Amino acid sequence: MKQISLLGATGSIGTQTLDVIRNHPEAFRLAAFSAGRNLNLTRKIISEFHPALVSVADKEDCARLKTEFGDSPVVLYGEKGMVETAVYAESDILVNAVLGSVGLLPTLEAIRAGKTVAIANKETLVTAGHLVMDAARRAETEILPIDSEHSAIFQCLQGENRDEIERLIITASGGSFRDYTREQLETVTVKDALNHPNWSMGAKITVDSATMMNKGLEVIEAHWLFGLPFEKIDTILHRESIIHSLVEFRDSSVKAQLGMPDMRIPIQYALGFPKRLPLPDAKRLDLAEIGRLHFEKMDEERFYCLKLAYEAGKAGGSMPAVLNAANEVAVHAFLQEKISFLQIDQLIEKALARHNVIIHPDLETIWAVDRETRDYVASLI
Numbered sequence: 001m002k003q004i005s006l007l008g009a010t011g012s013i014g015t016q017t018l019d020v021i022r023n024h025p026e027a028f029r030l031a032a033f034s035a036g037r038n039l040n041l042t043r044k045i046i047s048e049f050h051p052a053l054v055s056v057a058d059k060e061d062c063a064r065l066k067t068e069f070g071d072s073p074v075v076l077y078g079e080k081g082m083v084e085t086a087v088y089a090e091s092d093i094l095v096n097a098v099l100g101s102v103g104l105l106p107t108l109e110a111i112r113a114g115k116t117v118a119i120a121n122k123e124t125l126v127t128a129g130h131l132v133m134d135a136a137r138r139a140e141t142e143i144l145p146i147d148s149e150h151s152a153i154f155q156c157l158q159g160e161n162r163d164e165i166e167r168l169i170i171t172a173s174g175g176s177f178r179d180y181t182r183e184q185l186e187t188v189t190v191k192d193a194l195n196h197p198n199w200s201m202g203a204k205i206t207v208d209s210a211t212m213m214n215k216g217l218e219v220i221e222a223h224w225l226f227g228l229p230f231e232k233i234d235t236i237l238h239r240e241s242i243i244h245s246l247v248e249f250r251d252s253s254v255k256a257q258l259g260m261p262d263m264r265i266p267i268q269y270a271l272g273f274p275k276r277l278p279l280p281d282a283k284r285l286d287l288a289e290i291g292r293l294h295f296e297k298m299d300e301e302r303f304y305c306l307k308l309a310y311e312a313g314k315a316g317g318s319m320p321a322v323l324n325a326a327n328e329v330a331v332h333a334f335l336q337e338k339i340s341f342l343q344i345d346q347l348i349e350k351a352l353a354r355h356n357v358i359i360h361p362d363l364e365t366i367w368a369v370d371r372e373t374r375d376y377v378a379s380l381i
């Protein structure tokens with residue numbers, strides 16, 4: 001039985017992780033979880049899964065839950081509560097499904113406490129992948145990818161030697177506006193952006209998918225998870241999201257992982273690893289029914305955020321933390337209808353242009369850069 005701590009239990013990945021736990025009571029138990037501000041769903045999760053520890057974003061919500069539930073579970077709040085959830089003594093695995101760079105500190109603390117980390121929270125790896133991977137090496141803990149492309153690559157690499165990889169090929173659906181010109185993007189709305197063709201996900205990542213920043217973040221995520229230079233990480237437009245990514249080896253052989261777009265598959269693979277557990281109600285892949293799969297070269301001028309992400313990744317040091325913080329603030333402002341869709345990449349480009357890269361930034365420096373970037377982009381908005 002694996003005991004699980006889950007950050008971001010009330011979100012898209014969080015609720016699908018709960019589905020996986022619910023379907024396999026013989027294999028998994030929810031020991032502790034964190035939520036943000038969705039108190040009703042938090043109450044339901046407590047009542048169904050009876051965890052020992054829960055954390056919410058706000059002090060007032062914490063007090064409310066304590067009044068309602070008494071001594072069990074223990075209820076905490078804020079950053080400290082998330083860290084306590086991540087390092088909860090009974091837990092074997094941390095599932096990090098929280099949104100944004102707030103996931104960084106709990107991830108580092110969980111690694112230091114010797115937990116295996118199953119990670120969906122790509123902003124953490126983009127902000128400080130060097131610190132996360134270094135901590136994992138020191139503590140000799142595993143970082144297991146949940147992001148569908150990285151799970152695909154991880155699955156392709158089982159039984160392979162990483163020195164024999166020629167390149168990674170990360171697939172991109174193209175998001176909500178894949179057939180729009182830059183001119184057409186001038187007038188798109190939040191509602192349009194949230195209409196992803198293949199995946200049902202949280203609002204922020206759905207907008208990232210439409211700007212192609214999601215793929216940019218995933219390129220940096222892959223750089224850290226698989227230890228490859230950016231020159232060996234390619235992207236390709238693949239409309240159907242059936243091939244989740246590919247690995248080319250030095251003998252020119254290519255392996256791919258395929259499946260219907262269902263995030264429970266990579267979540268369950270990470271939680272069950274190295275075992276593959278059954279997923280009986282998953283829709284099975286029927287290639288004859290699908291008929292054709294499509295591929296197109298990625299246009300970096302059209303999908304400008306991808307270009308910015310490669311540049312930030314190659315610059316290294318503190319630059320990806322700037323990319324991520326600027327993107328988080330800009331996407332939030334777009335979702336609140338304070339800026340237009342095309343202003344997202346303009347704001348990120350400005351934040352990157354004014355930053356002098358700091359090499360080998362420690363955690364304190366990363367937080368200073370993150371805060372400073374957020375303040376700068378907010379001042380422009």
Ligand SMILES: NC(=O)C1=CN([C@@H]2O[C@H](COP(=O)(O)OP(=O)(O)OC[C@H]3O[C@@H](n4cnc5c(N)ncnc54)[C@H](OP(=O)(O)O)[C@@H]3O)[C@@H](O)[C@H]2O)C=CC1
Pocket residue numbers: 007008009010011012013014034035036037038039056057097098099100102120121122123146147148199200201202203204205263
């Ligand atoms: N959704 C998907 O299919 C995929 C997502 N990912 C990645 O997984 C992560 C989560 O995405 P997704 O599930 O879509 O996001 P959602 O917006 O659906 O969920 C985010 C979760 O984080 C919580 N949260 C948000 N901000 C804070 C905060 N400041 N403090 C504490 N908790 C907070 C939310 O709480 P509440 O709602 O209670 O306020 C919620 O539980 C992202 O990094 C995303 O890029 C990767 C691959 C696929």
Ligand SMILES: CC(=O)[C@@H](O)[C@H](O)COP(=O)(O)O
Pocket residue numbers: 147148149171172173174175199205208209210214215263
């Ligand atoms: C499900 C998942 O992993 C998302 O990150 C997905 O990749 C989004 O789709 P695109 O970014 O390819 O549109």
Ligand SMILES: [Mn+2]
Pocket residue numbers: 147148149218
């Ligand atoms: Mn992905």
